[in-house]
Amino acid sequence: MKKHNFSAGPCILPQSVLQKASEAVINFNGLDLSLVEISHRSKDFVEVMETATSLALELLGLENKGYKALFLHGGASLEFLMVAYNLLENKAAYLNTGTWADKAIKEAKLFGELIEVGSSKESNFNYIPKGYSIPTDADYFHCTSNNTIFGTQMQEFPETSVPLVCDMSSDIFSRVLDFSKFDLIYAGAQKNMGPAGTTLVVVKEEILGKVSRTIPSMLDYKVHISKDSMFNTPAVFPVYVSMLTLQWLKDLGGIAEIEKVNNAKADLLYSEIDRNPLFNGFVSNKVDRSKMNATFNLVDSAHQEKFDSLWKNAGVNGLNGHRSVGGYRASMYNALSLESVQVLVNVMQELERNS
């Protein structure tokens, strides 16, 4: 039986998507060829890329609003650099909410002045800073919507007069937002959309072309837009699987429907963390809790061995916390079912009864 996969990334994908993907690896579209051995310029693959980009825009409600969707290489980590390369002329404002935000800041510093408008670094990123102000002369403001490692999530985004850039790697397509507030969104596929190897970038075209530097072709969003994400060979398999996942989400009823399930999963697990005297949540301010990655600890580490063997025996996978936080992290991405969360909650209750 398939495990209850709480892995933080690469993450769980819908079983039906994995089934279709495995079939396409052997025989794609009845071509008697594998998806991974045909030309990316063939009609069959061009259709995959077009469907994937248009599904992404459709699900986000960003069709016909001046946005382009791209599937690029290099992970979200390359976007830390590309965003600054393409947008940073003088100075940029960043909100430092975790390891990934910190890394984005480090890369952007190579290109100009950097204003850290808020940071929770001093308390190991266990809350989201609020009440910060964004300089009106910044080239853009960058934030991270969900902090995968620490289990915090932004519930509100500032009104900005400057372009709003967001790393949504670990919560894209998980909740309804007014995505038109954002000028550039990026997300590594492997948290909530597909296998590792491709990155979704959704960018409002009008913010591009404003820096004076020369941008190398592979790092230039305008080049990728002009070539429909085919400037070089795209990651055909990750793009295809992402397309299948987006199709799965659309068939379910889109983001609004999956958000209901995600809310139910998060409510179930956080209620247990709060109720069960053996556990503590990591995030200091409950409103900042992530619905994608729940971080928690045992109050008494003497229970660790017992708890670890209980959840492993129940078929739970990927529950260990990140090394910079410790404890446990339950990642509840779109494809994880409410039943899987119930299995984890049962194990937590069993630990309580047996201790």
Ligand SMILES: *Cc1c(COP(=O)(O)O)cnc(C)c1O
């Ligand atoms: C995982 C993650 C990244 C890094 O993604 P890569 O694709 O491995 O470069 C960046 N930001 C966030 C929020 C993440 O969760």
